[in-house]
Amino acid sequence: MSRHLFGGSTSDYAMERVGNQLLLRPGATGTVWDAVTGGTQLTDLTDIAGSSITSVVAAVDGAVAFYGPDGVTAVFVDFGYGRRYAMIPADVASAFAGQLDGVLAAATDVAAAKATTAKSEAITAAASSSASLYLPSAIQTVDxxxxxxxxxxxxxxxxxxxxxxxxxxxxxxxxxxxxxxxxxxxxxxxxxxxxxxxxxxxxxxxxxxxxxxxxxxxxxxxxxxxxxxxxxxxxxxxxxxxxxxxxxxxxxxxxxxxxxxxxxxxxxxxxxxxxxxxxxxxxxxxxxxxxxxxxxxxxxxxxxxxxxxxxxxxxxxxxxxxxxxxxxxxxxxxxxxxxxxxxxxxxxxxxxxxxxxxxxxxxxxxxxxxxxxxxxxxxxxxSTALPQRTASRWDLQVKESGGTPTIDYDSTYALQFAPAPDVGWVSIASVPNQSYGLGTYAPVQAGAGGYRITFDMKYKVLPADLTLHGGFYFGKVADDAYRFGTANASGGYHMVLRGNGQMQLYRHTAGSTTGTQIGSTIATTAPVADTAMSFQINVTPTTVEVKRTDGASWTTGAVADTTYRGGYLGLSNGSVTDVATRPYWRNLAITQL
Structure with a gap:
């Protein structure tokens, strides 16, 4: 029998795991064993030059190479870093091939065929063994x-x-x-x-x-x-x-x-x-x-x-x-x-x-x-059922998680971030009856007294028909798409601000194409082109109220209605039919009452 060479490959280095890194350790001294744990220390070793050694020392670049005891084909090296590393001989393939060639030379044609099969199986087994030793193990497997x-x-x-x-x-x-x-x-x-x-x-x-x-x-x-x-x-x-x-x-x-x-x-x-x-x-x-x-x-x-x-x-x-x-x-x-x-x-x-x-x-x-x-x-x-935040950062011009247009994965219906000088304003550049769900804030988490939604809205260009409106929907129990004038899968509320300044609150029933106004129509000052208006929506356990707060603090008053208390909300182009006259929004915030 003869000694086998261990090491000398690109995988054979003395290394220590530090955090998520493997660091080479030149000069590290290691002991050689016949088992991954326990076992017997092997001291009948030689260095590459053939001199007897009882342990191995990593070279200046961290590399490890030595000859093991006669006939030994697997060892485990311990450098004192918390685990032993398996090594197989660098010349194992040639040793196997030599043995198989000897069988082939002495065998009959039938024996030769069997030896060829055995050789193939041995090489496959060696490759499989090497893979299990040296290829990365899956931290998380499919199964x-x-x-x-x-x-x-x-x-x-x-x-x-x-x-x-x-x-x-x-x-x-x-x-x-x-x-x-x-x-x-x-x-x-x-x-x-x-x-x-x-x-x-x-x-x-x-x-x-x-x-x-x-x-x-x-x-x-x-x-x-x-x-x-x-x-x-x-x-x-x-x-x-x-x-x-x-x-x-x-x-x-x-x-x-x-x-x-x-x-x-x-x-x-x-x-x-x-x-x-x-x-x-x-x-x-x-x-x-x-x-x-x-x-x-x-x-x-x-x-x-x-x-x-x-x-x-x-x-x-x-x-x-x-x-x-x-x-x-x-x-x-x-x-x-x-x-x-x-x-x-x-x-x-x-x-x-x-x-x-x-x-x-x-x-x-x-x-x-x-x-x-x-x-x-x-x-x-x-994959979650909670909001990710309570105030917008639309000035960053990065789409939020949970943003749901009426048609998903289509830039035509995506939320549009206004360029300078309107950075911070957003809009939906698609009409008619388009909306945009704000799932990153949903479901809204109400306090004991309910919750409040505040935001600014403006029309950069006023609709020619001043009865057209944009607004905000809220109170939906689910995040299915909401469209004004369309039968929706779940109900909720919708506040509107018309081009003539009329402010109204509607309740929408699932499956119905029309809403039901609740509370009175409030005559606020007519919007001025490209001028911000501020709004507040208050939802308590028993009432719903919409306010415009940029002027005389117009309000619908606290309307007694408990029909919808879902936590999904969003922006709505309402009945606007011309993209140029669509509404814009900014500064959304949600607070508990």
């Missing part, structure tokens, strides 16, 4: 994360990294979502150079400053010339972000955060599979293979022990699902599916995830049918 997921305790994922509040599929989005504890949905496409980039669409048009197919750009062009185009939806306070290569995302998050990974373009599937096989064989521990029901990639994924999430179309048949059921771990339903279809998919018995989710009211509906996974573009908002 542990989803264990215990129920409709009462669903799991939430960051759709496109949280694209309703951050530029989608960017490091800024991924890092924020991961820091908040949410798994990442990562979509990839391949460029002309074969590099995989995190981007949902196969074209650049919707989300970046460039146009054309992703696969028509080289790696260098994307890295130097392509930025996101997110400000129209997220606000001018955002700096546009560069696109991010998939390898950067995997290197930073793999093993630390669950990743739901999908190749969007067909041409990206094989490059993605090759990348994972070659450089990330440990990925199945913390990566879910996400794919459309029409994919042909599921056998590959299951052969490598990936969990699979397969999402459906509205028209996907049960027969199609049956054909792939054995390859599916989780089914995916769209929020647009009918109640019955969601229930049918849940009834198949496998965990069901839903997408895209923007509102808490959607979470309530889906989990009510048994959905256990929520892929949300604003997971921080939909």
């Amino acid at each position: 542990t994360y989803f264990a215990g997921a129920t409709a009462l305790a669903p799991r939430f994922f960051a759709h496109r990294g949280g694209g309703m509040v951050r530029p989608e599929h960017t490091m800024a989005g991924y890092r924020a979502a991961s820091a908040q504890g949410f798994p990442l949905e990562v979509s990839v496409n391949v460029d002309a150079s074969g590099e995989l980039w995190c981007i949902h669409d196969t074209t650049m048009d919707r989300t970046t400053n460039r146009t054309g197919n992703v696969n028509s750009f080289t790696t260098e062009e994307i890295s130097q010339q392509v930025l996101t185009a997110s400000r129209s939806m997220l606000g001018a306070g955002w700096a546009e972000q560069p696109l991010v290569p998939l390898r950067q995302v995997l290197d930073e998050f793999l093993g630390k955060t669950i990743i739901l990974l999908e190749a969007k373009g067909n041409d990206a599937v094989v490059p993605l599979q090759t990348l994972l096989d070659t450089y990330y064989p440990h990925a199945p521990r913390s990566v879910v293979w996400k794919a459309h029901i029409g994919t042909a990639s599921l056998p590959w994924a299951k052969s490598r022990n990936y969990r699979t999430w397969v999402y459906l179309d509205v028209g996907t048949s049960d027969a199609t699902m049956d054909g792939k059921d054995s390859l599916v771990d989780y089914w995916g339903v769209q929020t647009t599916f009918t109640d019955l279809r969601v229930q049918q998919v849940v009834a198949r018995g496998k965990p069901v995830f839903a997408w895209p989710v923007y509102r808490r009211s959607q979470v309530a509906r889906l989990t009510g049918f048994g959905v256990v996974g929520i892929m949300a573009s604003d997971p921080r908002y939909v």
Whole structure:
């Protein structure tokens, strides 16, 4: 028998964990053992030159290399930093190969075939052993994360990294979502150079400053010339972000955060599979293979022990699902599916995830049918039931979590932050009957005496028809979209200020297209173009009152009405029909009474 060389590779250094860092420790002295704990110390060692030693000393760069006792093929080194490190011989592959070659030389044709098989199995086993020793272990695995997921305790994922509040599929989005504890949905496409980039669409048009197919750009062009185009939806306070290569995302998050990974373009599937096989064989521990029901990639994924999430179309048949059921771990339903279809998919018995989710009211509906996974573009908002703050910072021009326009994920209906000289003012640049939910302040937390909402409002240009109005809605029990003159899913109150100065308070019943005025019409001074007006809404356990406070302190008085005491609120363009005459708001604040 002979001694085997231990160390000398890029992984074999004396290191100490300090906080979240591994620091090299040159000159550190270590003892060698035959077990990870306990066991017997091995002292029959030699250095690289063949001189006898009883312990090992790290070189000036921290590297470790030595020869072990005869025939020993696994040791554990203890540098006194709280744990022992496993090492296998650097020459183990050649030793195995030599043994197998000897068998091959002496064997018959049948024996040679068996030896070839044995060699392949030995190499695979060695690779597997090395992977378990040296590749990063998942801090959080797919199975542990989803264990215990129920409709009462669903799991939430960051759709496109949280694209309703951050530029989608960017490091800024991924890092924020991961820091908040949410798994990442990562979509990839391949460029002309074969590099995989995190981007949902196969074209650049919707989300970046460039146009054309992703696969028509080289790696260098994307890295130097392509930025996101997110400000129209997220606000001018955002700096546009560069696109991010998939390898950067995997290197930073793999093993630390669950990743739901999908190749969007067909041409990206094989490059993605090759990348994972070659450089990330440990990925199945913390990566879910996400794919459309029409994919042909599921056998590959299951052969490598990936969990699979397969999402459906509205028209996907049960027969199609049956054909792939054995390859599916989780089914995916769209929020647009009918109640019955969601229930049918849940009834198949496998965990069901839903997408895209923007509102808490959607979470309530889906989990009510048994959905256990929520892929949300604003997971921080939909996964909680409390407000995030009580006063606006619209001067920062950054979209707030919980902001819900009537049509989600569409810049046409997004909250608009006014530029100078109107910084701090916001508006909804879409008519008619558009509104914007303020979920970051919801549900409003009332004190023993209720709560108060204050804000400023103005018309930069007065409506030609002075009976048209804008205003503010409040008291809704849920965050479903509110539209004046439209049947809404939940009821609430709506205060209006008309172009002629009339101030009114309305109650809106769920399912009704018209409101009911409560209290009297108050004749206030007519608005002046581009001049701020101030308002106060007081909600007590028994009354509702609206005041205009920038002049004579006009008020509806405390109207006795207890119909709605929900905590959801928002801005409303009311009956305004011309975008140029839409209302603007600023300085929102909520206080307890």
